Amino acid sequence: MSLLKKFGKPQPMDDQETIDYGSDELPALNDPDDVPASQPTVYPTYSTGKGSSVNLKLFSPKSHKEAIDIADEVMKKCIVVLDISELPSDSSMRLIDFLAGVVHVLGGKLERMNNGTFIVAPNGVDIGELMAGDKQKN
Numbered sequence: 001m002s003l004l005k006k007f008g009k010p011q012p013m014d015d016q017e018t019i020d021y022g023s024d025e026l027p028a029l030n031d032p033d034d035v036p037a038s039q040p041t042v043y044p045t046y047s048t049g050k051g052s053s054v055n056l057k058l059f060s061p062k063s064h065k066e067a068i069d070i071a072d073e074v075m076k077k078c079i080v081v082l083d084i085s086e087l088p089s090d091s092s093m094r095l096i097d098f099l100a101g102v103v104h105v106l107g108g109k110l111e112r113m114n115n116g117t118f119i120v121a122p123n124g125v126d127i128g129e130l131m132a133g134d135k136q137k138n
Contacts, residue, residue, distance in 0.1 A: 057073055059082050064092070071102040077124075080121075082118040084116050
């Protein structure tokens with residue numbers, strides 16, 4: 001049975017008839033626009049175990065809007081340690097979702113160290129020692 005036979009022919013809408021599909025706006029996040037961006041803590045180098053070293057930066061973002069800055073550092077081949085414990089849950093989910101897409105495209109890794117701390121690593125950087133050190137502490 002075709003859809004047209006099942007439901008009948010579409011009827012034209014009257015000009016006065018309106019359908020409310022809800023709001024077109026996304027819900028507001030608990031994230032004011034005037035929050036200044038945090039500055040990362042920069043650690044000089046981290047040995048990758050393959051004879052090379054990369055920069056290690058610690059970010060404690062105050063907003064999901066800092067995701068682009070964090071992604072830029074990963075694109076520069078920096079390891080980013082991300083502390084999202086101070087972010088509201090909706091902002092932290094947006095930030096992690098965005099960074100998961102970034103690392104997927106770059107071929108890197110996004111690993112959870114504990115509740116609120118993540119390591120974001122670019123492609124070709126082994127973070128096994130960092131993760132092993134964290135698991136030994138827990």
